[in-house]
Amino acid sequence: MTRRLAGPRAVVAVALALCLTPLLASSAAAASDPPGDVGRCPHVPAGGREGSPPDLVEAVGEIVELGTSVRFSLRFAEPLTVPDPDGHPFRVEIVLLDPDVPGVDGGVYRGVNRLLRYDAVPDPVTTTLLLPEAGQSRFIPPAIAGDTLVFQVPGRTLVADEDETGTSPGVEQLRWGVIVRDEDACDLLGEGRAIRRLAVPDDAPVAASAAASAADDPHGAGVPGWALLGGATLALGFGGVLLWRFVRGGR
Numbered sequence: 207m208t209r210r211l212a213g214p215r216a217v218v219a220v221a222l223a224l225c226l227t228p229l230l231a232s233s234a235a236a237a238s239d240p241p242g243d244v245g246r247c248p249h250v251p252a253g254g255r256e257g258s259p260p261d262l263v264e265a266v267g268e269i270v271e272l273g274t275s276v277r278f279s280l281r282f283a284e285p286l287t288v289p290d291p292d293g294h295p296f297r298v299e300i301v302l303l304d305p306d307v308p309g310v311d312g313g314v315y316r317g318v319n320r321l322l323r324y325d326a327v328p329d330p331v332t333t334t335l336l337l338p339e340a341g342q343s344r345f346i347p348p349a350i351a352g353d354t355l356v357f358q359v360p361g362r363t364l365v366a367d368e369d370e371t372g373t374s375p376g377v378e379q380l381r382w383g384v385i386v387r388d389e390d391a392c393d394l395l396g397e398g399r400a401i402r403r404l405a406v407p408d409d410a411p412v413a414a415s416a417a418a419s420a421a422d423d424p425h426g427a428g429v430p431g432w433a434l435l436g437g438a439t440l441a442l443g444f445g446g447v448l449l450w451r452f453v454r455g456g457r
Contacts, residue, residue: 236266237397238401240382241283247314247392259296259389260286265301265395267382268405270358276377276404277358278322280384285352290326296388298324298348300357303381303400304365310337314385314392318400320364322357324348335365380404 239262244337246256261283270277272383278300290296302320303309309317321335330347343363350357361377382402384395 210228222302236264237395238264244391244393246389247390248394248398249314250317250390254390255293257293257296259386259391259392259393260284260298261387262384262386262393262395264403265384267402268407269361269377269406273375273377275358275360276364276380276383277356278384280357282353282355286350286355287324288350289328289330290388293442294389295326296386297326298355299387301383301385301398301400302364302375305379305381306365306376307336308338313389314394314398316397316399318383320380322359324355324357332357332359334359338382378404378406421439 241261241263244259244261262280262401263283264281266277266279268277268279269275282299300322301315301318302322303318304320306317309319311317315321319335321333323333323335323364324330324347324448332345332347334343334345336342345363345454349358364380381400383398383400385398386393395402397434
């Protein structure tokens, strides 16, 4: 009996691994943030106006376009209202650390040296700030669809393109985080520090543009939590059926 079932069990194990590997990889690439954790911004003097920033619940940072661009997909607890009509517009920032450049501490920022900034104003842009170098550039605004906001910028705007090929190999060493702020209230991804690695897709084709990604998937780039859970459940159920059939066949 043991010999007859060893082969089928191995087949089921391999099938389950193949089904779950993409889901687990997508889950690892996504950084979740607890809902309802908006609070006072750290390292900011008391006395300012308390705002209401959007509640961040998930973020994904990845290298796309054959290594030429970086994309950050953020999902919030509710659809975004833009432009922000109440008080000072809310601000969303991707905080970045290039280990080859000195880090900067100041206000809510700790150990960062690059920022991607979006302000929810009527005519927005993406502003890239190189803090130690006091450099600044402006790029197209993030794509917003419902509860999802997607930044995408060329890697050469963040790290040196030494060989002038546009691929910016140094982008892989960037670390990133997220700060969402309105007045003196913040929602930070973790502690708001740039500590996360960028995901490097294994597929060769050029990724779709950020705008297309946000429009096609209003719940954000990457795989949402509910899809991961549903996919894992289906994979486990499929594996269970296979195992049951093999066991019956072995009797």
